[in-house]
Amino acid sequence: MSDLxxxxxxxxxxxxxxxxxxxxxxxxxxxxxxxxxxxxxxYNQREVQQNSLSHAELIALNEACHRLGQWRLIDCDLYVTIxxxxxxxxxxxxxxxxxxxxxxxxxxxGAVVSLEHLLDNFQFNHRVLYQGGIxxxxxxxxxQNFFQIIRSKRKIK
Amino acid sequence: MSDLxxxxxxxxxxxxxxxxxxxxxxxxxxxxxxxxxxxxxxYNQREVQQNSLSHAELIALNEACHRLGQWRLIDCDLYVTIxxxxxxxxxxxxxxxxxxxxxxxxxxxGAVVSLEHLLDNFQFNHRVLYQGGIxxxxxxxxxQNFFQIIRSKRKIK
Numbered sequence: 010m011s012d013l014x015x016x017x018x019x020x021x022x023x024x025x026x027x028x029x030x031x032x033x034x035x036x037x038x039x040x041x042x043x044x045x046x047x048x049x050x051x052y053n054q055r056e057v058q059q060n061s062l063s064h065a066e067l068i069a070l071n072e073a074c075h076r077l078g079q080w081r082l083i084d085c086d087l088y089v090t091i092x093x094x095x096x097x098x099x100x101x102x103x104x105x106x107x108x109x110x111x112x113x114x115x116x117x118x119g120a121v122v123s124l125e126h127l128l129d130n131f132q133f134n135h136r137v138l139y140q141g142g143i144x145x146x147x148x149x150x151x152x153q154n155f156f157q158i159i160r161s162k163r164k165i166k
Numbered sequence: 167m168s169d170l171x172x173x174x175x176x177x178x179x180x181x182x183x184x185x186x187x188x189x190x191x192x193x194x195x196x197x198x199x200x201x202x203x204x205x206x207x208x209y210n211q212r213e214v215q216q217n218s219l220s221h222a223e224l225i226a227l228n229e230a231c232h233r234l235g236q237w238r239l240i241d242c243d244l245y246v247t248i249x250x251x252x253x254x255x256x257x258x259x260x261x262x263x264x265x266x267x268x269x270x271x272x273x274x275x276g277a278v279v280s281l282e283h284l285l286d287n288f289q290f291n292h293r294v295l296y297q298g299g300i301x302x303x304x305x306x307x308x309x310q311n312f313f314q315i316i317r318s319k320r321k322i323k
Contacts (some may be wrong), residue, residue: 025269061237061261062228080218095284096256103217103253117291119176120256124289125282127252132281134274 012143015088015110018042019144022088025052025065026151032057036151039065039089041073041082041106048085049073065089066097069116070104081105090148092119092141098127101137108138112148169300172245172267176301179245179269182209182222183308186294189214193308196222198230198263206230207243210306222246223254227261238262247305248275249276249298255284258294265295269305 018040025038029052041049051068055061066089073082082104090112093101098120101109109128111121120127121139128137175197186209198206208225212218223246230239239261248256249272256277258266266285268278277284278296285294285320 018242055237058231059235060228060231061236061239062224062231062257063237064260067219071217074215074217074219080212080216081222082218094256094260095229095277096253096260097292098253099253100219103221103251120252124287125284127282130281133252 015140015143018086018088019110019112019148021047021091022065022090023144023147025050025152026148027088029065030151030155031055035130036155037065037089039068039069039087041085041087043073043077043082043085048076062096064094064097066093067100070100070106074104083107086110091115091143091152092121092123094118095120095125095127098125098137098151102127102133102135105135106137108140110143111139111141112143113145113152114141144162172300175243175245176247176267176269176305178204178207179222179247180301180304182207183247183305186210186222187308187312189204192221194246194248196226196244198226198242198244200230200234200239200242205233206251211322220251221251221254223250224257227257227263231261232284240264243267245300247301248309249280250270251275252277252282252284255294257284259284259290259292261296262292265297266299268296268298269299269300270309271303 022038026036030036037053049069049072051065054063086108092115177193183193187193194210206226206229208222211220247269
């Protein structure tokens with residue numbers, strides 16, 4: 010896939026992240042693309058829903074399964090602004106996602122290239138391809154801005 | 167925890183697995199226990215729901231978050247009949263589960279002691295303790311019976 014096309018879809022994932030930011034959630038967004046159409050989208054909702062499973066990727070994958078009416082998301086790609094955690098990387102394997110594109114890596118919880126390399130394990134019954142660094146700066150910036158605002162709010166208090 | 171107590175709760179997880187079997191799902195069951203009470207239970211529903219996220223553990227964790235009204239499942243333990251996959255092991259970390267007890271290990275998808283050792287990675291911001299082999303034979307047997315029935319049905323066809 011051309012970088013331009015990957016960047017186009019990552020922009021859509023960033024729009025989801027913006028929604029999270031507007032709701033005081035750590036701004037992470039994800040979309041699932043099938044045949045050049047978005048069939049699932051999600052943004053982090055852990056705090057609003059008080060649910061540890063409400064990561065952007067799981068919400069997007071859940072919608073995609075509903076939309077296609079099947080658990081095997083064959084020929085589907087997922088775009089997410091931050092490197093997936095173990096739960097989300099595992100969900101990509103379980104969903105038979107073809108390829109995941111992520112923006113910034115996550116040195117604290119990433120399970121693709123940072124703390125674990127789950128998608129490099131050939132023993133699982135499906136292999137998800139991956140590419141990081143798509144619109145990396147924007148994906149990093151939106152998170153940094155979010156935490157900067159939180160820190161300045163704390164200082165004012 | 168005494169083995170007898172762990173076996174008592176695993177029996178409850180096995181009852182969930184039985185429900186899955188009765189619905190032609192691979193029989194895996196899970197429960198979340200908080201202060202000696204079950205606050206979440208689930209059985210594998212991947213086929214019925216056509217959803218790759220509908221593993222027993224995620225369904226049980228989801229119910230537990232709803233019940234407690236918070237995403238941090240502090241002092242909660244999860245019992246599951248089969249070793250968790252990467253998605254479910256990751257969800258245990260994200261939920262701050264105290265300890266996971268599993269029955270049989272899963273050489274094809276297990277992410278605790280088989281294909282990965284996710285819960286041994288000290289770099290994540292929470293460490294989930296684990297113990298396997300609780301009612302191992304029963305947990306293995308219910309799966310073996312399920313696949314034996316499937317194979318004999320295929321032969322009849």
